[in-house]
Amino acid sequence: MERLDKRLAATGKWSRKEARDLIKSGRVTVEGTVHRTPETKVGEDAPVMVDGVSIAADRPVYLMLHKPAGVVSSTDEPGERTVLDLLGEEYQNIGLFPAGRLDKDTEGLLLLTNDGPLAHRLLAPKSHVDKVYYVEVSGILDQEDVEAVRRGVTLGDGYECLPGELELLSSNSAHITLHEGKYHQVKRMLASRGKPVAYLKRVRFGPLTLDDSLPRGAWRPLSNKELKGIFSQ
Ligand code: URA
Numbered sequence: 001m002e003r004l005d006k007r008l009a010a011t012g013k014w015s016r017k018e019a020r021d022l023i024k025s026g027r028v029t030v031e032g033t034v035h036r037t038p039e040t041k042v043g044e045d046a047p048v049m050v051d052g053v054s055i056a057a058d059r060p061v062y063l064m065l066h067k068p069a070g071v072v073s074s075t076d077e078p079g080e081r082t083v084l085d086l087l088g089e090e091y092q093n094i095g096l097f098p099a100g101r102l103d104k105d106t107e108g109l110l111l112l113t114n115d116g117p118l119a120h121r122l123l124a125p126k127s128h129v130d131k132v133y134y135v136e137v138s139g140i141l142d143q144e145d146v147e148a149v150r151r152g153v154t155l156g157d158g159y160e161c162l163p164g165e166l167e168l169l170s171s172n173s174a175h176i177t178l179h180e181g182k183y184h185q186v187k188r189m190l191a192s193r194g195k196p197v198a199y200l201k202r203v204r205f206g207p208l209t210l211d212d213s214l215p216r217g218a219w220r221p222l223s224n225k226e227l228k229g230i231f232s233q
Pocket of ligand 1: 103106184186
C-alpha cells in the first residue's frame with residue numbers, strides 16, 4: 001500500500017504538489033470512487049484514474065541530462081551508478097532510457113526518454129543525427145588531423161568512418177562533429193591518429209545543445225522548442 005499522491009507522482013506525470021492538488025480537486029478516482037485525501041493508501045494494483053484516464057497510460061517523457069563522468073549510461077548495471085540514479089523518484093519506473101550511449105568517463109548531453117519509436121528513429125544509422133563533442137587529447141592536433149577526419153578516418157579494426165568535421169580550438173582541444181555513432185568512436189578515431197583522448201564531452205545531439213545552466217548531474221525536461229526540433233529530425 002502507498003499514498004495516493006505518491007502513486008500519482010511515481011508516474012513522472014505530476015509533481016507531488018500537482019498530484020495533491022489533483023486529488024483535492026476531486027479529479028482522481030480509485031476503483032471508480034473519488035478520493036480527495038492525498039494520504040489515502042492504495043494497493044499496488046488498484047486502478048487509479050485522473051479525469052477518467054488510467055495513470056498507467058503512458059505519457060512520453062523527454063529529459064536533457066548533463067551526464068557527469070563516473071556514471072554509466074545503461075539503466076541497470078550491477079555495481080555501477082547509472083544515469084537513472086541521478087533522477088528523482090518520480091522518474092524511476094516509467095521506462096526511461098538514454099537515446100544513445102556515452103562512455104562512463106564521458107560527460108555531457110544525454111537525452112533520456114521513454115519514447116521508444118523516437119529514440120529508434122534518432123539512433124537509426126540512416127538518420128545521421130549530428131553529434132558534436134568537445135575533446136582534449138594527449139598530443140598536438142594539426143591540419144592533418146582535420147583533413148583525415150574530413151576524409152573519414154579508418155579505425156584499427158578497418159572500419160571506415162563517415163566524413164566528419166574537426167574544428168581546432170587549441171593545440172590539444174577541438175570540437176569534433178560526427179554523423180554516425182559507433183562504439184567509442186571519438187576515442188578510436190583519435191587513437192588511430194596517435195592522439196589519445198584525455199577528456200570528452202558531448203555538447204550537441206542533433207538539434208539539442210547542452211544547456212550551459214545545467215551543472216554536471218543535473219537535468220531538465222526538454223522545452224517545447226527542443227521537442228519540436230527532435231520530432232522534425
Ligand atoms: N565517442 C567515444 O569515444 N565515447 C563516447 O562516450 C562518445 C563518443
